[in-house]
Amino acid sequence: MELALASAIGVLTAAGTYLLLRARSFDVILGLTLLSYATNLLIFSAGRLVVGKPPVLQPGLDPTLANHADPLPQALVLTAIVIAFAMTAVTIVVAVRARADNRDDHVDAPAPEDSP
Amino acid sequence: MSHLPVLAVLVPLVTGALVLLAGRRGLALQRLLSWLGLAALLLVAGLLVVAADQGPVLVYLLGDWPARLGIALMADRLGALMVMTTALLAVPCLLYAGSGWDRRALHFHALFQLQLAGLNGAFLTGDLFNLFVFFEVLLIASYGLLLSGGRGPRMRAGLHYVVFNITASTLFLIALGLLYGLLGTLNMAEMALRVASAEPGDLPLIRAASGILLVVFCAKAALLPLYLWLPETYARAPAAVAAMFTIMTKVGIYAVLRVYALLFGEIAGPLAGWAWDWLLWTGAASLALATLGALAAASLRALAAYLVVASAATLFIAFALAQPGTVAAGLYYLPHSTFATAALFLLIDLVRRRRGTAQDRLQRLAPLSQRALLGALFIVAAVLVSGLPPLSGFIGKFLLMAAVPEGAATGWLWGLLLVTGLMVIVALARAGSQVFWRAEPVAGPASAAPPHRLQLTAIGVLLAYGVAMTVFADPMLRYARAAAEQVLDPAAYIDQVRATAPGLRAPSP
Numbered sequence: 001m002e003l004a005l006a007s008a009i010g011v012l013t014a015a016g017t018y019l020l021l022r023a024r025s026f027d028v029i030l031g032l033t034l035l036s037y038a039t040n041l042l043i044f045s046a047g048r049l050v051v052g053k054p055p056v057l058q059p060g061l062d063p064t065l066a067n068h069a070d071p072l073p074q075a076l077v078l079t080a081i082v083i084a085f086a087m088t089a090v091t092i093v094v095a096v097r098a099r100a101d102n103r104d105d106h107v108d109a110p111a112p113e114d115s116p
Numbered sequence: 117m118s119h120l121p122v123l124a125v126l127v128p129l130v131t132g133a134l135v136l137l138a139g140r141r142g143l144a145l146q147r148l149l150s151w152l153g154l155a156a157l158l159l160v161a162g163l164l165v166v167a168a169d170q171g172p173v174l175v176y177l178l179g180d181w182p183a184r185l186g187i188a189l190m191a192d193r194l195g196a197l198m199v200m201t202t203a204l205l206a207v208p209c210l211l212y213a214g215s216g217w218d219r220r221a222l223h224f225h226a227l228f229q230l231q232l233a234g235l236n237g238a239f240l241t242g243d244l245f246n247l248f249v250f251f252e253v254l255l256i257a258s259y260g261l262l263l264s265g266g267r268g269p270r271m272r273a274g275l276h277y278v279v280f281n282i283t284a285s286t287l288f289l290i291a292l293g294l295l296y297g298l299l300g301t302l303n304m305a306e307m308a309l310r311v312a313s314a315e316p317g318d319l320p321l322i323r324a325a326s327g328i329l330l331v332v333f334c335a336k337a338a339l340l341p342l343y344l345w346l347p348e349t350y351a352r353a354p355a356a357v358a359a360m361f362t363i364m365t366k367v368g369i370y371a372v373l374r375v376y377a378l379l380f381g382e383i384a385g386p387l388a389g390w391a392w393d394w395l396l397w398t399g400a401a402s403l404a405l406a407t408l409g410a411l412a413a414a415s416l417r418a419l420a421a422y423l424v425v426a427s428a429a430t431l432f433i434a435f436a437l438a439q440p441g442t443v444a445a446g447l448y449y450l451p452h453s454t455f456a457t458a459a460l461f462l463l464i465d466l467v468r469r470r471r472g473t474a475q476d477r478l479q480r481l482a483p484l485s486q487r488a489l490l491g492a493l494f495i496v497a498a499v500l501v502s503g504l505p506p507l508s509g510f511i512g513k514f515l516l517m518a519a520v521p522e523g524a525a526t527g528w529l530w531g532l533l534l535v536t537g538l539m540v541i542v543a544l545a546r547a548g549s550q551v552f553w554r555a556e557p558v559a560g561p562a563s564a565a566p567p568h569r570l571q572l573t574a575i576g577v578l579l580a581y582g583v584a585m586t587v588f589a590d591p592m593l594r595y596a597r598a599a600a601e602q603v604l605d606p607a608a609y610i611d612q613v614r615a616t617a618p619g620l621r622a623p624s625p
Contacts, residue, residue, distance in 0.1 A: 020279075020283065025275060028279055032282055032286070035286045036286055036289075039286050039289045039290055042289075043289060043292065043296070045297070046293040046294065047297075048297075072296070073296065076293075076296070079245075079249065083249075083252050083285075087252075087256075087278075090259055090278060091278055091282065094259070094263060094271065094274055094275050094278055097271050098271035098274070098275045101267055101268040101271050101272075102268055102269075107275060
């Protein structure tokens with residue numbers, strides 16, 4: 001499981017970085033999304049990978065990490081997902097507007113006329 | 117338990133929500149609410165400074181959980197100083213926006229208050245993940261402020277700014293994930309203890325993870341390889357927003373000082389102070405490059421943006437030396453440089469609107485109405501920014517140079533600070549003579565209306581801050597010295613955070 005998760009994070013990061021460095025705003029946004037997936041998996045794995053253990057206290061089980069999954073990274077991932085989701089929406093709006101104004105979705109699109 | 121620290125976040129947050137609700141009832145009500153919120157925030161910031169100056173750190177446990185489990189807000193002298201600087205800077209920015217920009221930019225007042233909430237939260241939080249959340253709050257508000265009412269080129273600059281900052285935030289999360297996996301906590305005081313008692317095998321990983329964190333903060337603070345986004349963004353931002361953004365680079369610098377003084381302070385064992393050597397060199401290099409950028413700038417706004425980078429680099433040098441004297445000089449220089457560069461951005465906007473099609477470009481000569489008034493204001497602002505006597509910039513730089521410790525580095529640091537200071541003076545003098553002295557005579561009746569009195573008041577307030585910082589330099593410096601000693605003594609800080617017990621909840625074992 002460790003190998004699978006680590007490879008997934010690695011592949012997502014590599015693909016995300018590649019797309020981020022491309023010149024079209026659509027590719028850049030996809031790259032940001034892939035990077036945020038990779039980050040979420042990484043944070044999730046910071047609580048150690050365990051199978052079949054609940055993150056909430058159970059009656060009859062000692063309240064230690066031997067019997068439970070660490071709940072904090074799961075809460076952190078939830079926050080990170082929400083923020084990344086909102087950020088993707090913002091980027092799309094800005095990119096669409098920039099494309100409409102500059103008549104090009106190249107990230108360095110030359111301005112029609114250089115005035116603010 | 118005093119509720120002061122959380123009020124500094126809640127007041128602008130609630131004001132922002134109220135302004136949003138009042139959105140349909142016209143601009144007058146929005147402005148009134150915004151000003152009431154800012155007045156309340158100024159009061160809170162003042163009380164916070166007085167309370168923090170008593171000595172002990174004010175710890176506020178959110179939800180009454182103990183600091184190691186829940187999120188704690190911590191207000192020490194440094195945090196209170198930053199909150200005060202933010203509130204003071206917000207006054208002229210809101211004044212300037214009130215002269216007409218808030219009519220064009222949708223939801224300006226709501227976004228402005230949310231930006232204040234994010235800034236104050238970042239300055240007061242004692243939890244690293246919470247710092248990330250407040251960074252996001254202030255960034256989301258800044259995207260709105262930058263882009264609202266903008267077109268074409270500003271959209272392109274905005275896209276760069278948004279993508280760059282989201283990438284930096286992703287790196288922030290990666291660093292947080294790694295640090296949580298290594299240390300098992302994200303409360304800064306607890307992290308400091310666990311760094312101190314870490315296994316030798318974990319040390320390289322901790323250093324790598326906190327190195328990623330350093331890259332993130334330096335990206336926000338515009339340090340050497342990561343400052344390329346700043347000039348274009350700031351030059352494209354509306355004037356009131358660009359003035360407010362001068363505190364945004366300071367957030368990154370604050371985060372570096374707070375996190376690295378606390379996590380890798382004296383008690384950190386083998387990792388103590390590892391980041392400072394790197395920061396000293398990159399700070400020096402980016403000071404040199406930013407000054408060259410200011411000399412080569414083709415427009416007034418680009419010149420001001422490079423001066424923001426230069427002031428951030430000076431602060432990095434001051435903090436990276438990590439001596440009480442240099443940090444105190446930096447903490448005096450920080451509000452000074454914020455106010456001075458903000459004044460420059462506002463003033464340049466006034467000049468730009470009176471030069472016709474030449475805008476703020478330096479290569480082109482153009483007529484300029486109200487030359488005497490604007491020129492006089494420019495001279496005062498330039499004296500402030502470049503650190504000439506008798507105003508506050510001189511005091512800050514003088515103290516910094518006096519506090520540089522004796523050693524091999526003294527010579528080249530003095531040389532660097534003096535030469536870059538001279539180059540900034542040359543850049544400002546050249547720009548000023550090009551715009552004000554070589555202005556062509558105004559043809560016919562004055563082509564532009566005189567500046568709105570709110571705009572002049574805003575610039576006057578910012579310049580008055582500089583004069584006040586010179587007149588009241590002694591109490592300010594006493595406060596800055598106490599703040600520096602408090603920041604550089606993490607042990608006392610950690611003890612106070614750990615000793616704060618929940619008020620209502622029975623502490624669990």
